[in-house]
Amino acid sequence: MSKDKFLWGSATAAYQCEGAWDEDGKGPSIWDDYCHSTANLTGITGDVSCDHYHHFKEDIKMMAEGNQNTYRFSLSWSRILPKDDHVVNEAGFRFYDELIDECEKYGIVPNVTLVHYDLPDYIGTWTNPKVSDEFAYYASVVFKHFGNRIPLYTTINEPNHNAYCNYCVGNYPPNETNLQHYCECAYNMILCTAKAVKEFRKLNLNSLIGIVQGCGPAVSLKDDPEYLEAVKYCDYFCNDWVLDPAIKGILEDELIEAVKAKGIDLSFVDPNFKDIIKNNTIDFLGQNIYSRMLVKPNTSGITSFTVNNAGNNDGTNNSARETRAIKDWFEFDRDENTQLNKWGREIYPKCGYITLTKRKERYGNIPIYITENGHGCYDIADENGYVEDDERIEFLNNYLQWILKAKEDGVNVQGYYVWSTMDLYSWINGYKKRYGLVRVDYEDGNLKRTPKKSYYWYKEFIKKYQNI
Numbered sequence: 001m002s003k004d005k006f007l008w009g010s011a012t013a014a015y016q017c018e019g020a021w022d023e024d025g026k027g028p029s030i031w032d033d034y035c036h037s038t039a040n041l042t043g044i045t046g047d048v049s050c051d052h053y054h055h056f057k058e059d060i061k062m063m064a065e066g067n068q069n070t071y072r073f074s075l076s077w078s079r080i081l082p083k084d085d086h087v088v089n090e091a092g093f094r095f096y097d098e099l100i101d102e103c104e105k106y107g108i109v110p111n112v113t114l115v116h117y118d119l120p121d122y123i124g125t126w127t128n129p130k131v132s133d134e135f136a137y138y139a140s141v142v143f144k145h146f147g148n149r150i151p152l153y154t155t156i157n158e159p160n161h162n163a164y165c166n167y168c169v170g171n172y173p174p175n176e177t178n179l180q181h182y183c184e185c186a187y188n189m190i191l192c193t194a195k196a197v198k199e200f201r202k203l204n205l206n207s208l209i210g211i212v213q214g215c216g217p218a219v220s221l222k223d224d225p226e227y228l229e230a231v232k233y234c235d236y237f238c239n240d241w242v243l244d245p246a247i248k249g250i251l252e253d254e255l256i257e258a259v260k261a262k263g264i265d266l267s268f269v270d271p272n273f274k275d276i277i278k279n280n281t282i283d284f285l286g287q288n289i290y291s292r293m294l295v296k297p298n299t300s301g302i303t304s305f306t307v308n309n310a311g312n313n314d315g316t317n318n319s320a321r322e323t324r325a326i327k328d329w330f331e332f333d334r335d336e337n338t339q340l341n342k343w344g345r346e347i348y349p350k351c352g353y354i355t356l357t358k359r360k361e362r363y364g365n366i367p368i369y370i371t372e373n374g375h376g377c378y379d380i381a382d383e384n385g386y387v388e389d390d391e392r393i394e395f396l397n398n399y400l401q402w403i404l405k406a407k408e409d410g411v412n413v414q415g416y417y418v419w420s421t422m423d424l425y426s427w428i429n430g431y432k433k434r435y436g437l438v439r440v441d442y443e444d445g446n447l448k449r450t451p452k453k454s455y456y457w458y459k460e461f462i463k464k465y466q467n468i
Helices: 030-035 052-065 090-105 131-149 159-169 179-202 225-248 253-261 273-278 351-363 390-408 453-465
Strands: 007-011 070-074 109-115 152-157 208-213 284-288 293-296 304-306 323-326 330-332 368-372 413-419 438-440 449-451
Touching (some): 007 109, 007 368, 052 090, 070 413, 090 109, 090 131, 131 152, 131 179, 152 179, 152 368, 159 179, 159 208, 159 304, 179 273, 208 225, 208 368, 225 253, 225 323, 225 351, 284 351, 351 390, 390 413
Parallel strands (some): 109 152, 368 413
Antiparallel strands (some): 438 449
16 A cells, blocks of 8 residues: 555445444344344344345445545454354455455555444353453454455554443443443543554554544534633533544543543443553544534533434424533534524534544544545436435535545544445435445345436545545
């Protein structure tokens, strides 16, 4: 991989696209268990999804024909280590080897995430005290097998959002609302990354290792001291616990004391914790960009979390807005002048610029890859399966202009990935909410792929900016 070549690509995740949920020795993940349980009220699963497992050659070829030179995907831990016995499933490695073969055939750089929400079911939850050691073992197996064939590794996708959905909103397994468990989860995720980095460094690879963060820094509409205090606490909750240990090798004492003051029992923390994170920091940051974290002082006096997953939300119902509130800390603010998408989330393109410049302010010149940026829509296809998704094109173009401006202004942006490569399973939103550059016809027995208008737009955009 040329260090000077900007990477233009798109992204997927294993559970969301692979299908083949129990083929070739794969073990069950927590998402397999959840989707097959009575807790899944929709009955919709990722058992087949767009069946990338059997269509990957077609999908990679389509990426290459669209001028994409990189592919971000995740590995299924339970496809590689299906049981709690440390025995590798060689068929799992064979699939990923063949996928990377195909990437190499077309000059597409793999950017690979170790875990994108789908823990093996034998691990259970992120609160399992053994998870960081098991993750380190899994990571070491992956690093030794693929080595420099994967130039870019990331440890965990969106630790903040993963922990938030698992233990605050409770809409992802284990479906809890428990701040104590949220903190235990966060702590274990910090250790997972540090211990994986330690294993990575042992091999002296030419590859790089990073982490993927799911939200930008908190911002406010006012610069009053109370508002700036709310910003600080929101960053504690959403950003600092992920990125400070991973990039700077520290966790600020003030953050730790603020957590204790909320009544969280930190007796689970290893006495050697600070030494572990100090010596095992990452090489680059993967930053997902969708919307801003707009906050104000907590005037409601409550702690409350909601994420909107209602399939019929048209973005006009205020109660459907995503909310986060922690008593005495912060709560989400609303700017009524900002457009919403159909799931109640702000469309605010400048957040890309704000996020990137604030990351540079806090973390210096660390290389940054925009590992996800995309727009969910109710796509409508014509009789040929073609989708004229002008709304998505407008979204991507507006965000990209701000992202490229950040690069022009000195942020070390090295690559950009549209979410997602093709239509896929969108967690508990199922298949109605589509993000893909390529349409998948789920009613067609062969899961026919049809590039959307956005695919062709992106192809030309890459051509225009390929040498930035």
